[in-house]
Amino acid sequence: MSPAAPIVRFLSILALAAIAVLPLAWLVLGAVGVRDGGTPSLEPFRTLFIAEPYGTWLPNSLFIASVQTLLAVLLSSLGGFALWAYRFPGRRLLIAMLAATLIVPSHVVLPGLFLLVTRLGWLDSLAAVILPGSFSAFGVFLYATSYRHVPPTLLDAARLDGCPEWRLWWSIALPIVKPTSAAFLLLGFLAAWNNLLWPAAVLVSREQHTLPIGLSHMASQPMYEANPAPLMAATLLAILPVVGLFFLCQREFSRGLQGSGF
Amino acid sequence: MPRRSAWPVLFLAPFLASFGLFFAWPAGRSLLLSFERGGGTVDAHFAGLDNYIFAFGDILLGLALLNTLVFTILFLLVQIPASLGLALLMNDRRIRLLPLFRFIFFSTHLVGVVFAAVLFGDLLSGRHSLLSRLLLAVGLTDAPLDLLNRQAWVMPVMLGCAWYLSVGFGMIYCLAALQQVDRRLYDAATMDGAGAWGRFRHVTLPQVRPTLSFLAVAGAIWALQVFELPYVLFDGPGPGYCGLTAVMYLFAIGFERGDLSYAAAIGWIFTAIVVLVTGVMIRVLGLWREEVHA
Numbered sequence: 001m002s003p004a005a006p007i008v009r010f011l012s013i014l015a016l017a018a019i020a021v022l023p024l025a026w027l028v029l030g031a032v033g034v035r036d037g038g039t040p041s042l043e044p045f046r047t048l049f050i051a052e053p054y055g056t057w058l059p060n061s062l063f064i065a066s067v068q069t070l071l072a073v074l075l076s077s078l079g080g081f082a083l084w085a086y087r088f089p090g091r092r093l094l095i096a097m098l099a100a101t102l103i104v105p106s107h108v109v110l111p112g113l114f115l116l117v118t119r120l121g122w123l124d125s126l127a128a129v130i131l132p133g134s135f136s137a138f139g140v141f142l143y144a145t146s147y148r149h150v151p152p153t154l155l156d157a158a159r160l161d162g163c164p165e166w167r168l169w170w171s172i173a174l175p176i177v178k179p180t181s182a183a184f185l186l187l188g189f190l191a192a193w194n195n196l197l198w199p200a201a202v203l204v205s206r207e208q209h210t211l212p213i214g215l216s217h218m219a220s221q222p223m224y225e226a227n228p229a230p231l232m233a234a235t236l237l238a239i240l241p242v243v244g245l246f247f248l249c250q251r252e253f254s255r256g257l258q259g260s261g262f
Numbered sequence: 263m264p265r266r267s268a269w270p271v272l273f274l275a276p277f278l279a280s281f282g283l284f285f286a287w288p289a290g291r292s293l294l295l296s297f298e299r300g301g302g303t304v305d306a307h308f309a310g311l312d313n314y315i316f317a318f319g320d321i322l323l324g325l326a327l328l329n330t331l332v333f334t335i336l337f338l339l340v341q342i343p344a345s346l347g348l349a350l351l352m353n354d355r356r357i358r359l360l361p362l363f364r365f366i367f368f369s370t371h372l373v374g375v376v377f378a379a380v381l382f383g384d385l386l387s388g389r390h391s392l393l394s395r396l397l398l399a400v401g402l403t404d405a406p407l408d409l410l411n412r413q414a415w416v417m418p419v420m421l422g423c424a425w426y427l428s429v430g431f432g433m434i435y436c437l438a439a440l441q442q443v444d445r446r447l448y449d450a451a452t453m454d455g456a457g458a459w460g461r462f463r464h465v466t467l468p469q470v471r472p473t474l475s476f477l478a479v480a481g482a483i484w485a486l487q488v489f490e491l492p493y494v495l496f497d498g499p500g501p502g503y504c505g506l507t508a509v510m511y512l513f514a515i516g517f518e519r520g521d522l523s524y525a526a527a528i529g530w531i532f533t534a535i536v537v538l539v540t541g542v543m544i545r546v547l548g549l550w551r552e553e554v555h556a
Contacts, residue, residue: 010358013351017366020430023381024369026392030384079277082270094274101285103540105487107509108529111522112291113284115302135280165269194374196490197509201517212376212490219380220497225388235380242372257434 030232044229045237054234056207057214062241064129064199064210065192071134072188073181080143081169085155095144098137110198117202128202129210133192139184146180147173182249183256190242211238292526301523313527323528325503326511327535333417333507334485334539337424341481342474344425345432350466352433353440364437367430375427379494382423383410410496416504420491428484432477439473440466475547479540486536489513508532 032040048054082088083095113132122128150173158168174181196212203209215234218224224231246253295301299309317323348367352360373381385392387410394406409415447465456464492505493513499506512532516525543549 006354006356009351009354013357013363016348016351017363020366020370020426022392023385023426024373026385027381035390075277075280078273082273086267086270088267088270091270103483103537103544104289104533105483105509105529105536106285107487107512108526108533109285109288109292110512111295111301111516111526111529112288112293114516114522115291115295116283116288118302131280132284135277135284137281137285140277169273190372190374194376194490196376196493197513201513212494215376215380216494216497219383219494225390228384228390231380232384235377235384238377239373242374243369246372254434257438 027232027236030228031236033229035229044233048230048233048237051230052214052218052234053206053209054214054237057209057211058237060126060208061193061211061238064126065189068130068133068192069185069188071130072136072139073185075134076136076139076184077143077174077177077181078169079140080145081147081173083140083144084147084150085168085173098140101137102141107197110201113198114201123202124204124208126203126208129195129199132198133195136188139188142180142184143177146177150176179252179256181256182252186242186245186249186253189245193238193242292529295523295526296530298523301526306523309523313524314531316524317527317531322503322506323508323511323531326506326508327532329417329504329506330486330488330508333420333424333488334482336417336421337428337485338478338481340421340425341428341432342478344429345477346436346470346474348429348433349436349440350462352437364434367433369430370426371428371431373427375490376494378423378427379491382419382426383495386410386419411501413500413502413504416492416496416500416502419495420488420505423491423495424485424488428481432481435473435477436470439470443469472549475549478547479543479549482543483536483540486539508535 026035029035031044032042033044034040083091117123117128117132122131154172155168158172159165163171194212195210196216199210200213200216203213211234215231215238218231218234296313297308297310298306299312300306352363352367357363370378387408388394389406391406393409394403397403397407409419443466447469448461451461451465487509488507489509492500492507493510496505499510499514508528509532512525512528515521515528
């Protein structure tokens, strides 16, 4: 390798990083209203909360994405544990069935799901979004494979000590696959946070709208093309919770991403 | 205390209940709907294959499927090599500020598809967009550009936004795979007289192949279901329906027009295509062999 190679490599990385940062920098400049010069201010945020029901979208989105993701983690880690730790009749059939659904696009169920949700009287309620998002066949697989890091002898020893079965899952297996949980939690939250189609189909009234619904409406209004500052403020605020969650579980997350089949 | 054999049932029950109620049952209901006219309304009646026959002559559906396939192929053709290329560039622990760069490249993924679309709309479209300003500043154009209103630019804009969201994410996987390659393989290849290209071709590539295959299948599943990107960028199918995708068409028919029967038929046709494409990819690439069974 020539002596110039490390410098060329570093400069290439720097240039590519600049491309990655540029849109976000432009976003921040827009959100504090300094694209055309002037001093930074939080005025666009004030305008945003006055002109749009952002104070409704944000808590709706936070509630939906958090509850939905936690439920998915819970149901998947439990189901995956059953598939990994026990041999029971129908196990292989169940695995085959779940594997098949992995490549079935979830959108195919939506017309039927809409009828179900209507009949249950959940139309226009947050439950119509949260509960159908509470299961993940992929999550069950992910956990079933991740539990392989748990030494089976550990479970046998705990059983001999009289440990109840549910604690084998909660106190022994789950802590060991924490990186998987972190990765599943973050990517699940990101997906729920950006979910637009189904919420737009079932959440009718303005009080029930989420950030993706609200922002897609805002983005189509000509007034925000002329003055994008409030729209940029809205976008910046919408990205921050995910970034915050990433920093909360950063260490576990990168291990989980690399160790499993994500 | 329940007997030991009852535990797996208990552990699986919440998942299976949710899966059955919100996936299996609605999937079956969608299948029934697709054989009806006016499904879900008081006028619902059996219509046989009418919806599927109609779908065959539906030009918009054909266009939506074509756009979706073109988007998926072009997306993967750049996403996979770019992720690997970026990872090769980053695969040197001596690089200064390496963790910072890793975060910067990954951070684009955290923006999320809806908010990235809002952001790209602002970057690329209108009088005050960054693109217009840059091009005006260097004199490449004398009027503000409005890319989002030009048919020829619909696909490139969607692709650009999709790559922005995913190349850094793919890089993380590739980097992890590269770091697990046994150094001695490179030494052995060098002793055998392999140059930089030979080492890449005969050591690196075979070693990271499973990771690339996984990224390709996962990327295909994601790209085939693209909806939010064009929907938010163009506030609909875009100029000349160039941004109309399969899922967007399903959404428009089912939930904007309210024809759940035809939407269900579209959903099943789309599912057949997705299963075929990803099934062939999994087969050809040799992915997911008996992982859980072992």
